[in-house]
Amino acid sequence: MAYETILYDVAERICTITLNRPDRLNAWTRQMHLDLKDAMHTAGADPDVRAIILTGAGRGFCAGADMGGLQAIGAGAATDRSSKAQEGLPGGSTLAEFKMNYSYFPSIPKFIIAAINGPCAGLGLVIPLYADLRFASESAVFTTAFAQRGLIAEHGVSWLLPRLIGLPAAMDLLCSARKFRAPEALALGLVSRVIADDKLLAETRAYATLLANTVSPRSVAVMKRQLWEAEFQTLAEATVQANHEMDLSFQTADFKEGVAHFLEKRAARFTGK
Structure with missing residues (x-):
């Protein structure tokens, strides 16, 4: 480009x-x-x-x-x-x-x-x-x-x-x-x-x-957003947001892959989904 x-x-x-x-x-x-x-x-x-x-x-x-x-x-x-x-x-x-x-x-x-x-x-x-x-x-x-x-x-x-x-x-x-x-x-x-x-x-x-190769890109995006936005939040607000994001994470392919690659002792194959 x-x-x-x-x-x-x-x-x-x-x-x-x-x-x-x-x-x-x-x-x-x-x-x-x-x-x-x-x-x-x-x-x-x-x-x-x-x-x-x-x-x-x-x-x-x-x-x-x-x-x-x-x-x-x-x-x-x-x-x-x-x-x-x-x-x-x-x-x-x-x-x-x-x-x-x-x-x-x-x-x-x-x-x-x-x-x-x-x-x-x-x-x-x-x-x-x-x-x-x-x-x-x-x-x-x-x-x-x-x-x-x-x-x-x-x-x-x-x-x-x-x-x-x-x-x-x-x-x-x-x-x-x-x-x-x-x-x-x-x-x-x-x-x-x-x-x-x-x-x-x-x-x-x-x-x-x-x-790029070892962590979930979805996790990184969410945590980056959490950390920057926490500068404008109370602890209670940050905790409520974290609980919501955790529930969403449990539903993702990256969460399943995160568990699977650890148990199978292999390199991660995260997709960001």
Whole structure:
């Protein structure tokens, strides 16, 4: 599938989406936003895809908003701050919170892993925060950047970042806009693994392969939805939802296969049904 600003590849049940403006450190543009959103929804609806990897071409993940676009806004150009909702996908969250311009990753019913392979700044940092998991290369460098541009905590990051790393750490990173490296990102809980640069994609793909081949895609979609929606629920509400989902699970082919492959001591053959 061809896009202007990203690469899209599906192999062995894994979709790899690569931000592809390497000469500009994959700086974010309106076209990249449109391309990525379409690609994520395409992968989310593809029954042959069971996990999604998001990474960047060249030596960086995403340097943030393209400076040409920011200059145009500073000169009075119109901006698109719409909150137009996009139709949800079967199995994904239907909450309005996850239908905004940049918060739609939780509505994609496939597990999304961000493989952060270098500089990751501003909006380029917000995007992977909405992924389900983040792995970083040893050379990755992060900054929120907004305060250094006279901007604010954009696109829901003021809600999301404290939930990932705590309020004091979020205050620090957002208000200072200081740079920090992969080991600190790991210590904060911003990323789950730090991996040698030349092994980042291979190890990320190995994890995605685990998801693609050994667990029920239906279970993953439901649990992903439960975890993201729990941020807006009480314990009682989350428990009621879980009890309902458990009853539905008992009726599925994947539940029967989950029991059968364990008892028969063989590899699982989940269908997502």
